[in-house]
Amino acid sequence: MPPHTYVDVMIILEREGRILLAERAHTGYADGRLNLPSGKVDPGENVTEAAVREAREEIAVDIDPAALRPVHVMHYRNPEGQARVGWFFATAHWHGEPVNAEPHKCAGISWHPADQLPAHTVRYNALGITHYLKGAPFSTHGW
Template identity: 55%
Template sequence: MKQRYQVTVDVHVILERADQVLLCLREGTGYRDGWYCLPSGHLEAGETVFDCAVREAQEEVGVAIDPRDLRPATVVHHLSPEGHPRIGVFFAASRWYGEPVNAEPAKCASLTWAPLKELPDNTVPYTAAGIELYLSEVGVGVHGWPELATT
C-alpha cells in the first residue's frame, strides 16, 4: 500500500506599512542564515492557520494581531532545492498592536522595513515568491517545481 503524501505547512505574515514590508534577517538557524524572510513558522497540531499567523507574529516580532485583521494573501506549493515539498499560507496585515521588535535574537540578526516591490537580493526565494504572488493577486501558485514553476 502506498504511503499517503504528507507535506509541511508553513504560515507567513506580510506586515505592511505603506509600501514597505517587515523582514527578519535569519541568523543561528542553520537554514538560509544571512537571508531575509517574513515572520513565519510551522503549523502546529490543533492550530488553525490563523492561530499560527497570530502566534508567529507575536513570537518573532512581538506584535499582536487580531485574526480578523489577517487578509489571505496567497498559497504557495513549494519544493525546496533538497526535494522537500511544503505548503506556504501567506497572510497580509496592515494593522497590529505594538511596535515590531526582534523578539527572537537567537534566530534573527535584525528586522528591516523594505520596499514591498524591491526586496533585498538576499530574500529567501520561497518568501520572495509568496510576496510576488501576493502583489500579482495570484491566489495559489507554485515555486521550485522544475516543470511547473511559475515564479
Template identity: 55%
Template sequence: MAEQKRYRSIIDVHVILERGGEILLLERRGTGYCDGMLHLPSGHLDDGEPVTHGAAREAFEEVGVRIDPDALRLAAVVHHRQHPDLARIGFFFAASRWKGEPYNAEPHKCGKLLWTDPAILPSNTIDYTAAGIRAYLTGAPLTLHGWDGT
C-alpha cells in the same frame, strides 16, 4: 491489500506586515538554514491549529506584535518544492493592523528587522519568501515554486 500511505506536506504560515507602502523582513541568524538571508515573520503550523491563529502566533513570537487572527487577509498560497522528497504549502497572510511595535523578539534566530519596498526586494531574500511576496503583489492566489523549474 496494503493501505496506501497518504501524501503529507509541511504547512507554513507567513505574515506580511504592511506599513507605509513597506513590509517587514527579518534576517535569519544562528538557525543553520538560510542564515544571513531575509524572510517574513513565519513558521510551521502547530498540530490542530487554524492557519490564521498560527500566523498570528508566529508574528507574536518573532516580532512581538499581537494580531487578531480575523484581521489577517489571505494574500497567497505557495506550493513550494524544497527538494525532491520535501514539499511545503505556505499560507501568506497580510496585516495592516496590529498591537505593539515590531521588535526582534528572537535575537538568537534573527539578526535584524528591515522595512522594505515589497516591489524591490533585497537580493538576499529567500526565494520561497520572494515567491509569496510576488504573488501578494500581483494578486495571484496560488503559486507553484520549485516544481519543474518554477
C-alpha cells in the same frame, strides 16, 4: 509512508508601502538571508492561529485574526525536495511595535519596499510576495 508536507504561514506586515523582513541567524538554514515573520503550523492549530502565534513569538506584535487577509497560497518544493504549502497573510493592523523577539534566531528586522525586495530574500518568501503584489491567489514552484 507518504512524504510529509509542511504547512507554513508567512505574515506580510505592511506599513507605508514597505514590508517587514527578518534576517535569519544561528538556525542552520538560510542564515544571513531575509524572510517574513513565519513558521510552521503546530498540531491542533489552524493557519490563522499559527500566523497570530508566530507574529507574537518572532516580532512581539498582537494581530487580531480578523485583520489577517489570506493573499496567496503556494505549493512549494524546496531545493532539498521537501514539500511545503505556504499561506501568506497580509495586514496593516497590529498592536505593538515590531521588535526582534528571537535574537537567538534572528539578527534583526527591517522595513523594505514591497516591490524592491533585497536580492538575499529567501526565494520561497520572495515568490509569495511577488504573487501577492500581482494579485495571484495560488502558485506552485519547484515541481
